[in-house]
Amino acid sequence: MKFDNKNVLLVLQVGTLGGAERQALGLGKFLVNNKNCNVDILFVVSNNRTKEFNDFFNTTGIKNVFYFGFPHVVLRRELSIKNLKRLKWSIQYFLLLKKELNKNKYDVVVPFLNTPSKISYYLYKLLPTVKYTFWHQLGLDFLKKDIYESIAINNMPCIIGNADNCFDIFKNEYVVKNKVFNLLPQYLTLKKENRNSDIIKEKYNINKEDIVFGMIAHFKSFKYHDLALKVFARLAKETEKVHLILLGNKDNDEICLEIYNNLSESIDKMNISDKVTLLSNEDVTDVLNVLDIGILLSLIEGTPNVVMEYMLYALPVISSNHPGCIGLLQDSKFLVNNTEEEVFQAMYKLAANEILRESEGARNAKRIKKYDIETYVNKLETILTNSFE
Template structure:
């Protein structure tokens, strides 16, 4: 029975706006602390008081971001076990039908199950949201399933302009639109107390995965440690305990950095952690539009980022943008900030104002609702 798959009681609503009745479900594979996952949660939350009913379905696993879902979001855990899980597909189809959902907003790799739903329910509008920063570098054969699924996409939302261009060229969809990410302050009550001096902490908010290039930052931080020995580096993100993670831990130990570098794992109180730091860093080799970059701005951090994805456009002149994989440029930028507290404060305040003026939930959600409404 459909009722057995409800994770929360789904309440009806007579709410309307000038765009008419609208019921939308965000679909994401997990609720772990990742960029695409946070975008899906943020959109679902922000839509609550702007459309008739906002839903979110996580298909494979739950996670810490579940705690940040608004209580008025219709939440559904599909518990899908495999790629072609026919029982799960039926449950999702029934959920969408019973709740009279008209728009399916699929994020990242959830496009496959969402395209099957489109085949079963042709009346729904299917929008795919692409978050992958290196999409244009993937071999064509690797995109076969995505390209096949794209025949059923009504629109594509991309987190940077390059992804939008790629979609227009490579996917079978009518429209591909660049819409920037946005971020909001976390409402989680937990509080992580960081070690070190409050005004001399560097933060890297990213899961321990290869594209994030933590070792570049670690090598530079090690070189700076002699002259900036009272500074600490805090790496916050999921540890997959794989070879990449082992390499990071091995470097920290071999360079005797255990008193200055701290691996904190997944944390759901990013806002409080950011508030205890003065510099935010992102050293990725590729990106879409990283949520961490926006969160740094909300927390008034001075930022240093690599020139990948949409990072340069977001940061503009309010922080330091360095060439990807360039130790010398990263070191030069960090030295400027670490040696000048006034500059850190000035850059942080200016960046905060920039983010609040250009990457707010109000602006982006209005754009997304416009896209939902487009014929």
């Protein structure tokens, strides 16, 4: 299967610019510009879009954005009035999708994350022109284990994950043939842009001579900003001229805001506000241009975009040793367990040794070159060809 001249529907949850959404928009842009595709988007959870999402979207050439209300595509294994209502709602939703989308004659439906994947299976069955789709498992996502999901997963010709551990969730919950699993790490969505680091440091009140650590990640419970902060506070007592940036988006939801506020309170209590810059909804490229060391500590990951971006900027990376991170960083000595001592030792070694920082960064910059959009699309085309033809 080749994407050339195809009508493509991207299925997303919401219009925030997380890793999955950045992958989707970047793919859409490439398909429009390089494959002469007509590309649309279907939102299946909410039609709300952040400024960051819209800024990226406006560069892509993607034509239409659809949203047909919240999808009640859940059917429990129970006999109840509520479940009968769910059946009614889901049938109404499917019929609406078929009515509104059939006229666009999509050839390929590309989902991002599990709820869009479930919807995509039924689009594959409902829309006669759709010949290709797949289940797309990315990072930390969960299964609802309902009847619709079970039907979709057990009949989907192709499941794609961006790291080996993405398949564990299926193997634990469903009996799925091994041949449908396909490993496809995502591509690097960001283009490197060199900016004046002195100006940016002045903007964020960072001393020019400081060694700057940074963790760029959503303020979510499975991202360990608090661990990075706690270990950095210990480092700052032992090492002069270090600084930490924590960047996320507090406005995604109430949980993000709560985590952001808790971090702010912790910084004040630790009396390190002059050593830590807590940012929300700031320019990622600005932050990448002032970092000396990238950090990602978390409960679980697929193949994290931010680690790829650290590598693009030739940074040494301290990362939790998840399979997707190992796939990127390979034999790095700075893949760590999420313990204070291991993280501290990694921070201390890199802060103390400029030559080590440069050598690690150079290796990472070399490794990341193979994660480009052209290679990704070629591999996706091969997987779909082998799965459907």
